[in-house]
Amino acid sequence: MPLDVEARVIQNTRLSPDYNVITLAAPEIAAATKPGQFVMVRPSHGSDPLLRRPFSVFEIIRSGNRVEGLSLLSKRIGVTTRLLFDAVYGDVVSCLGPLGRPFDAVSPPAEAWMVAGGVGLAPFATLTEALKERGTTTTLFYGARTGAELFYLDWFSSMGVRVVLSTEDGSIGERGRITGPLEQALRQASREIMIYACGPEKMLEAVSRVAGAYKTPAQVSVERVMGCGMGGCYSCVIPVRDAGGGHHFVRSCLAGPVFTAADLVWDHD
């Protein structure tokens, strides 16, 4: 059952002029969150913004054995993300969750390859912890527009994750999209691999196509315009393949946000 917590901001770290990591004192939600799940967030009590916005849970914040809260990785693009960027210690943010279908973390001998684009890094910190518990060998393919927008690289390395980077301007890692290095690696891979992807839909589409070409299973976390996160509004639908070759719309808040890549129809609209 999802919980609604009026959560205090206990930390807000600006990572760049657009990105921030905001920590919310919502331990009940944090303790129940599985990797890939999301929360619906509202940083105001007026009517702008009126609706909550969905965010992947980025980190579960612990102090010793005690869960203190959760953090969100946010990129400033609209009214909610601007308020989250500007929030200060003690501000209150409504936080509803945990919601949605989580990632299914693989165990050895399978390897995990996480593919992140920009703010799509968000679900991979908790997934990394789950994979580490299982002893799964993990690689992060992480792409951004520019090197200054690649974050938490030291943390992923410290967790034993091999990190492969790309930037669109070539400032760090390979120049271009992250699907380039992913495809090169898949061409040489011989072991059993599970791909996890989160990022812009064009990236998810490309990852799904590459995964399909190399007969590698993939789980992708989608982000659609979402009204409620509870299955009430039917706004966050995404087309899913039918047995008969057609497709039908399912709600990404309930059936997702994590989908088996091969189930999704990318060229629908």
Added chain:
Amino acid sequence: MDLSVEIGSLRLSNPLIAASGCYGYGVEYADAVDLSTLGAVASKGLFLAPREGHPPPRIVETPSGMLNAIGLQGIGVHRYIAEKLPELRRLGATNIINICGSTLDEYVELARILSDADGVHALELNISCPNIKEGGITFGCSLHGTFDVVSAVKKVTHLPVIPKLTPNVTDVASIAKAAEDAGADGVSLVNTFLAMAIYVETRRPKLSNIVGGLSGPAIRPIAVRMVYECRRAVKIPVIGMGGIANAVDALEFIIAGATAVQVGTANFVDPFVWSKLTAGIEDYMRRHAVRRVADLVGSIDTSTREKEWVSS
């Protein structure tokens, strides 16, 4: 304290109804909310057959509100009866089934089918969806259309019949009167206001359907006025809705003349809004020594002007 209200033969334990199209089929919320504590759940609009709905984007936020053009995606009446209704019965929900037709015959057929189903308490006739071309709103925009569809459905069902009215007409009270003349047990209003929004940089509409329905606090004063007008025009109960977000908003509709109220957009923001609404209404009744919420219905005092001109 008595929160119960009556819509024809339908008795609700309290006046709070989850609005159609804003609560899925109800079962989605069963983990979070005890559905038996709601006055009723109005189902997502049902046609005879399943419907795909419009492609996304289906919603966009606007000042103090939102536009939607879902396009009545739905599982159809047969799957609803087989898959959702048994669960809703088990949960003790009071079920108002919202039905949509492309033709008058489809409304009649839906009413027949649902009248035989166990656990259906009333029918809400969707003659007001602004987002689909065929049927629906073409009935709700004319006196004859409203009269014809209500009287045809009344002939085939024992269930209370509540047409849901569109605000996209010149005189909604006359539509309510036509519904009453045709034998409606109540009317519910308002459905959403036809509206649109455009991304200026790209010059593209923000919704795939180009136009959609506006809901949320932005429409509340217009909806209150329309409920007030309908209350004066008809004797049957009026169910009010439009941007209700808290108990004061709900009471405003009730005082304007609503016997019960529906809550939609606010449920998206806060799925736990129901207990807060109930507590707020009870607090008001205590403070004003009102024993039955039904006594507040239409209790607006227009005899004197507000004396306190306090700017808030």
